[in-house]
Amino acid sequence: MIKLKINAVPVSVEEGSTILEAAQFLGFPIPTLCHVEGLSPYGACRLCVVEVGEGARSKLVSSCTYPVEEGLRVRTASARVVRARKMILELMLGSCPQSKIIQDLASAYEVRQQRFKQEYETCILCGLCARMCTEQMMAHAIGFQGRGDHRTLGTPFNIKSEKCRLCGGCIYICPACQLRCTYTQPEKAICGGCANLSPPCLEKPNFDDMMCYMSPCVACEIKKD
Amino acid sequence: MNPTSVLPIVEKYNNRRGSLISILEEIQSQYGYLPSEALQVVADRTGRSLVDIYGVATFYKAFRLKPRGKHLICTCLGTACHVRGGPSIAQEFEGQLGIKRTGETTPDKEFTLETVMCLGACALGPIVVADGHYFPNVTTSQVKTIIGRTREGLDKIEVQKDKRIFPVEVACPRCNHTLMDPDHLVDGHPSIRVTVSFGEEHGWLRLSSLYGSYTIETGSEIPMGTIAHFFCPHCHAELIGASNCMACEAPMVPMIVQGGAIVQICSRRGCRSHMLDLDATAVT
Numbered sequence A: 001m002i003k004l005k006i007n008a009v010p011v012s013v014e015e016g017s018t019i020l021e022a023a024q025f026l027g028f029p030i031p032t033l034c035h036v037e038g039l040s041p042y043g044a045c046r047l048c049v050v051e052v053g054e055g056a057r058s059k060l061v062s063s064c065t066y067p068v069e070e071g072l073r074v075r076t077a078s079a080r081v082v083r084a085r086k087m088i089l090e091l092m093l094g095s096c097p098q099s100k101i102i103q104d105l106a107s108a109y110e111v112r113q114q115r116f117k118q119e120y121e122t123c124i125l126c127g128l129c130a131r132m133c134t135e136q137m138m139a140h141a142i143g144f145q146g147r148g149d150h151r152t153l154g155t156p157f158n159i160k161s162e163k164c165r166l167c168g169g170c171i172y173i174c175p176a177c178q179l180r181c182t183y184t185q186p187e188k189a190i191c192g193g194c195a196n197l198s199p200p201c202l203e204k205p206n207f208d209d210m211m212c213y214m215s216p217c218v219a220c221e222i223k224k225d
Numbered sequence B: 001m002n003p004t005s006v007l008p009i010v011e012k013y014n015n016r017r018g019s020l021i022s023i024l025e026e027i028q029s030q031y032g033y034l035p036s037e038a039l040q041v042v043a044d045r046t047g048r049s050l051v052d053i054y055g056v057a058t059f060y061k062a063f064r065l066k067p068r069g070k071h072l073i074c075t076c077l078g079t080a081c082h083v084r085g086g087p088s089i090a091q092e093f094e095g096q097l098g099i100k101r102t103g104e105t106t107p108d109k110e111f112t113l114e115t116v117m118c119l120g121a122c123a124l125g126p127i128v129v130a131d132g133h134y135f136p137n138v139t140t141s142q143v144k145t146i147i148g149r150t151r152e153g154l155d156k157i158e159v160q161k162d163k164r165i166f167p168v169e170v171a172c173p174r175c176n177h178t179l180m181d182p183d184h185l186v187d188g189h190p191s192i193r194v195t196v197s198f199g200e201e202h203g204w205l206r207l208s209s210l211y212g213s214y215t216i217e218t219g220s221e222i223p224m225g226t227i228a229h230f231f232c233p234h235c236h237a238e239l240i241g242a243s244n245c246m247a248c249e250a251p252m253v254p255m256i257v258q259g260g261a262i263v264q265i266c267s268r269r270g271c272r273s274h275m276l277d278l279d280a281t282a283v284t
């Protein structure tokens, strides 16, 4: 068993588990997008960032792929994490403003602006469809191809695949293909209709050590250790 | 393409982990591109899924899924060449060759047009590379000439006229006996005569004495790629120095040029590497 502290709460989990699993065990919420139980962790969306380590040497890692280490100190909602998470969501909103899942996540995590050009992409390259097809449907029909901004998902040579059984698993799992939100003001990614209440302390100075992870806010019960 | 012809390549790697890129490289060096049938064979034989292999093949720029044309023209679109008009050069090539997008090949399979991000010679930009020949400071009006010259073949050298080509007289670095044969002309100049051996074969070889010409005559044809051993026909010492070819690592063959320089040629048939070393001290 590996002992670590998440938000100052000690926990021991089995070797080889991820920070995400340990945090979920304790009940700390960490948003995820490209992580789905039953599919191998991939670390594509970075939404599950947490801060590991202390002080100047702390770093942001994706909790769904980071294996627990003995004595690790993890913070799941430090100011840095919250800032990074919001930025990630804002960027995702920019590329796929019509995804209801991203809209809802952005709304739940207090993203109140969208400063990037809206691309209306239909894919955020999370890789869920390819993993679904390979790991659950055992079809190996689709996968990543190309590189950089030419990276796409598809069948080899982009022709009808003999392996695909048209099971629909890929479409079911896709956060971008699902029911599109049509918002009331198309030029803005955030229509505000789904806005949530935000914990008030987020904007305050020295919030870093308070780490609000509660939604709605339950004040800062857990202090720094 | 006959799919069975890639089997030996796949089998050679014995399904070792991490061998996929080597397999694809070998297939490409055989066909000039990666035929889809070949990828299917690789998938079947290695037990990997075709989609993974396709992912690797499309990830690396070095792999091509379509055959390349006979000539490759590459325009630089790096920052420096970009600001000096690289994109309009590329456009001009696209227009004149009738290619819609860079990376494509003309229907007659003559030209493939590609772009590159900086060749490291930015001061000469915009640069165009055609079949390995560099054209600096290209303007749109030169595009037509470049295409024309490439079509004719840029490697063709007019031995008699080209001023980069001049005659040399060479001698054996050991016995200092001249290697020139004034009675037998190659390229219209006295030839250099040496004896060569490769594998079981043994014979004579005449080289053009024009520096920069690759004309040779042999008693028995040396297969391309073979490394031959060169000998002085007078003292029978092997002509071999300490250095290896920069291009293909085969040993270089040294000969003394009258006036004190040393000329070295690569011992591999087909390799065109050679150099003239003006302040070399004699090799032992």
Ligand code: SF4
Binding pocket: A129, A132, A133, A134, A137, A139, A140, A141, A142, A163, A164, A165, A166, A167, A168, A169, A170, A171
């Ligand atoms: S529909 Fe086809 S591509 Fe999609 S998960 Fe099923 S088998 Fe794979």
Ligand code: SF4
Binding pocket: A122, A123, A124, A125, A126, A127, A128, A129, A130, A153, A170, A173, A174, A175, A176, A177
């Ligand atoms: S198609 Fe959907 S599931 Fe697949 S990578 Fe793109 S966003 Fe993810």
Ligand code: SF4
Binding pocket: A100, A103, A181, A182, A183, A184, A190, A191, A192, A193, A194
């Ligand atoms: S309220 Fe607006 S942002 Fe939310 S789902 Fe509806 S249209 Fe989309």
Ligand code: FES
Binding pocket: A031, A032, A033, A034, A035, A042, A043, A044, A045, A046, A047, A048, A049, A062, A063, A064, A065
């Ligand atoms: S959920 Fe961890 S990177 Fe996407």
Ligand code: FES
Binding pocket: B076, B077, B078, B079, B080, B081, B082, B117, B118, B119, B120, B121, B122, B123, B125, B126, B127
């Ligand atoms: S930008 Fe063209 S050579 Fe550097």
